Amino acid sequence: MVVCDHVEGVVSSPAGPHFGPLAHGFACGAHIPVHVSSPWNMLDDPVRDYRADRESLAESWGVTTAEGWQQQVDYLLQGLNVGTEIDAVLNVRRQLVRQHGVWDLPTWRTAAENWARWQEVADVEEMVASVDVITRYEARFQADGILAPNGIVSSVFGYDFGRAVNMARWGFGGRFCDQRTAESVVVRAGELCRQHYTSWPDFSAGYALGRVIRFDNETFGHMYLSVRGPHNLLMTDRSSPWWHIPFA
Incomplete structure (x- = not known):
């Protein structure tokens, strides 16, 4: 099977927001609609997409009720779906940079191990090994232009926040929530992204790392x-929302 990352272009809806907090939130969830050539700035249609969204949510998320949908939204907005372990490892590096201005791999490994032992993490070796996994992904990101040369990822929580935007899109389309509730999730996800990132490239790299750490297992596949x-x-x-919506 040939795996391809070709996408046609950024699609937007004239009826959807293009500026403001709601548009910013939608832009934080843009990876998925762009991948499938759908509008980045609108919720799914609860008339047209009702059955398809319900089937997709049941199959991919185990969501079959409004309560189950809300639970997944809460998990995503708390960063609990991607998990806190990788972000903890990244936070160790952030602390090194704040304290010393620089970091190196051996020092990061040691600091991660010390932190894991101090926190009585169940699998210290796995947490330390994630340092190397992250570093290898960052090297590939740099080679492919997701990160600048010598760039690093600041947080992986953006992956959950971006998916929360799409959970709002599908939840409204599947009639698990009303429009006001869905849009409040989108806006909240955008607010959280601003708390953890400084720019669209910074956010996107965090989203990408969260996705591959969660699902790719260093295969560099689909x-x-x-x-x-x-x-x-x-x-x-130039039609991308990231060109006309300020991140900060």
């Missing part, structure tokens, strides 16, 4: 390519 393509398009296409 889960990687399906985020690389949208990233590149959102960063370069």
Whole structure:
């Protein structure tokens, strides 16, 4: 099977927001609609997409009720779906940078191990090993333009926040929530992204790392390519919301 990350272009809806907090939130969830050539700035239609969204949510998320949908939204907005372990490892590096201005791999490994032992983490070796996994992904990100040369990822919570936007899109389309509730999730996700990131490239790299850490297992297959393509398009296409919506 040939795996391809080609996407046609950034699609927007004239009826959807293009500026303001709601548009910013939608833009934080743009990877997925861009990948499937759907409008980035609108919720799914609860008339047209009702059955399809319900089937997709049941199959991919185990969501079959409004309560189950809300639970998934809460998990995503708390960063609990992607998990806190990788972000904790990244936070160790952030602390090194704040304290010393620089970091190196051996020091990061040691600091991560010390932190894990101090926190009585169940699998210290796995947490330390994630340092190397992150570093290898960052090297590939740098080679493919997701990160600048010598760039690093600041947080992976953006992956859950971006998916929360799409959970709102599908939840409204599947009639698990009303429009006001869905849009409040989108806006909240955008607010959280601003708390954890400083720019669209910073956010997108965090989203990409969260996705591949969660699903790719260093195969650099579909889960990687399906985020690389949208990233590149959102960063370069002048019709992208990332070109006209300020991140901060």
